[in-house]
Amino acid sequence: MLALDLFNSWIFVLLLMVGFYAVIARDNLVKKLMGLSIFQSAVFLLFITMGTVTGGTAPIVLGDDWGAVFSNPLPQVLILTAIVVGISTLALGLAIVVRIKESYGRISDIDAPERDRRL
């Protein structure tokens, strides 16, 4: 399991980098939101990974066998909540992007010099 352990951590960090890079480097707003999703997914992976137990199974008891080895349910609960938070942020962000498109006519480069000082 050693290899798997390090591997998950590697992927966590790499995904984090990829998502974070998209958030910072891309001007396109939809792309930024996608980057944000990837960024958050990386964190989900971190949490889920830490709760697994070797030889264990999902924390849903089968056939009243409470003595089996189970993975930790708590990180899973946290991530369920975090996923929901993520989709909520995405929906709100997309709504803002739609409004920006409608009033600026573009969804990139919104920091360009403003021509509407006296709008």
Added chain:
Amino acid sequence: MNLEPHLPALQVVVPLLTAPLVVLLRDARLAWWAALAASAMNFAVAVAITGQVLDGAVVRYDMGGWAAPLGIELRVDALSTILLLVVSGASTLALLGGRASLLEQVGEARQPLFMAAWLLALAGLVGILVSGDAFNIFVFMEISSLATYILVAGGPDRRALPATFKYLVAGTVGATFYLIGVGMVFMMTGTLNIADMELRLATVGDTNIVYVAAGFITIGLALKAAIFPLHAWMPNAYTWAPHVVTAFIAACATKVALYVLLRMDFFVFQKNLVDHELQFAFVLMPLAAMGILFGSIAAVFEPNLKRILAFSSLAQIGYILLGASLVTVAGFNASVLHLFNHALAKGALFLAVVCLGLRYRHLDLADLQGAGRHMPWTLTAFALAGLSLIGVPGTAGFVSKWALIIAALERGALGVALVVLIVVSSLLAVVYVARIVERLWFGEPPGENPAVSEAPWPTLAVTWLAVGANFWFGLNASLPGELAQRAGEAFLRHLP
């Protein structure tokens, strides 16, 4: 039945559950009344909790009847109380005085949704303050953030939209950083309860990952608290939000993030991480100093009234952080006091801006020239609140700045340098406040003189109430002083 033991839960639940009801309303006036009622009740609960805390109790509550750390614990101490008063008070005052302005800027049809978002922002902020669970804080942070994005996006200018988007990205990245940090601590301790974390970190505190976790938590929250240089989202968000919203969030949103930062850094990590002070001495203190200078200087050169105040907030956040980063009880006290007093001053100033916004469409100083002749009451209120911002003796702003100077002087040569910094930036504050007041009182009105009259009395009355609070707490600082002192005592117990 006796509600007293349930106060911490009620603090959050009342606005949290009023919000869905408000969504269903169709009438703008009714929505406003409902929001005002919930907010006022929230303030009343905060006052009642303050009473309990002043009696010497740390108010605890086990959600769902599951004892911590198994369940989620609510925990209210002096530090949370002082901010509970600020948040619920600011919300109530802003709502009370802001009805006319909100109708004008947001429109009537969307009022119920807007009021629901307001209540959710309030619920989220108080939810963070009463929570004793690191993950629960994340959840309520997201509630308050999402709701605040909605409030900011309600601004009538189209520039509110990109400002909100930036705020959303910065806020989400900040919250995710915080979550990474909490995840790492959770990995090492197996708990999410803040008090339990501190205990269990004792055995693993000296591992790299805990240092990394502390770093992530600090950076994430610094982003949300708009600490220099992570403040890029803040000036635009404050400027283009509806005026009433600015009055509310400028007094609360960043301070609550700062509160979480203090809570985590001092009440979880300080005891367990060797040399944790270095993070303050070498990172946060220089940043605070730079933020103070940068914010003050930027405020001096800004043409737009709201942006001036936004940059001044950046400087004030610097003061709060500066006090805390001394890592002494006196510094912590000063920091907590300034959290309270700056909210008073900024709240009053932005309420005066609400008054101006009701009569002027653009808030560049050039547009507002000569406003004082038409709106003398508003301008007088603004000038008096400005005195508190500067820190003139007799105002609330003076009390905390003085405390900060005393705390800094405990630190010898470094302290003297910091005092010089504080004095310089206070002088800069004199410059930008005086510049506003001068242009607004004595400037020639631009172009043809529109028939401008004094702001309507409800808004004006609330503004004066806030200004009065600045002087009340300037002359009689016993309540915030007492709470800050208790917070300092708690802080002392968490030093290594």
Added chain:
Amino acid sequence: MTSLLTVFLLVLALITALGVVRARNLFAAVMLMGIFSLLMAAVFLLLDAPDVALTEAAVGAGISTVLLLSAMALTAEEELAGGIHPTPALAVVLVTAAVIFYGMFEKPLVGDPEAPVNTHLAPQFFELTREQMEIPNVVTAVLASFRGYDTLGEVIVVLTAAIGVLFLIGPDAPQGSRAPSGGNLAGGGLKHHQPLRIVGKIAIPFILLFAFYVQYHGEYSPGGGFQAGALLAAGIILFGLLEGREAAAAVIPTRVLKAMAAGGALVFGGVGVVTLLMGGQFLEYRVLLDHPVSAQQLGIVVIEVGVGVTVSGVLLLIYHAFAARGRG
């Protein structure tokens, strides 16, 4: 084999994520995001988290694809040339990564049953669930009872998103002057494609039935209110895609959706208020009935219904808001 498979899927996920960032065509990026979600969901399942996997699939591959496409229909499909600032971004990202690597090598090994995460609270959750709730899905027990307050917060977050979307692009929101006309998703529907329509319509009842199963079986198998709500919404959205948004709006009018979104949260909060009135703490289900085990189960079932109702209402409201935008 599972660990090898996990490694393989994670590599694919990483490649996909890189593809998302690289793609100039936003549509391609959305497709890749869908794949990415499926991969992450599969990984979560392999890591023994079926509840999370179900949610990730329903949300990531289903709902967020629909959302991204609807937003794209209203905005633009291609990314501008330029508009990338690689150097400073790379610097920030690399520093962040370096910091994490610095910490990562000391953490307890994954899968270690003796790691603090797995020894501190987890055994108590199992024990108490067995004693006081008697439901086999411990994830549901923790979600709904031990950390029910978090879940209430989660429901409120979803509701907040709906409020925001309605506020920003709902019927009362300002109409943009440069709104593209007719470029939105699911206006007319795929009415003229008979095979799709027939197959799709056959699927709908099964999706709804499955959603109810996921809702009511949440204590026994992966699932629960959130996943059920997402599936239910997906079923109705499917109907909207086939028959047009107006037809979907006729099935459940927006007014009702709003009531669902708010009502579910109120049901959840109401349970808390009732427990308070019955002398317990907020959300302390065990005071609801004389028999504490049944009381816990009752509380869990009721709040899960609240979650499901809110989530389905919210997701449909958001779908309608995006789909109706630009149609005038």
Added chain:
Amino acid sequence: MLTGAVVAIAVTMLLALVRALLGPSVYDRVLAVNMFGTKTVLLLAIVAFVAGRDDYLDLALAYALINFIGVLAVLEFFHQRKFGHVPQVANGSDLQPPENEATPSEREP
């Protein structure tokens, strides 16, 4: 036997992913996603079998349904592009037609 099946599915997933990454046309990507979804469902079924957990099959079912909806959403998206108006090019540049890529309407039989 099972290992063979898993390897076969993994290879197919890889191939589908390559198609989704390279395109070039929209339909390649849509099909790739659909195929990828199908393979995931199969993979889950095998995992359920190996882990001895029947309840995982619920998930496979959910994935299949979700995948179907996702593909329909994509189709509807292009349906709108074809029959609805393509959004005007505002401020010049957001909507440059892709150069190396046939627009869907051109490929429509």
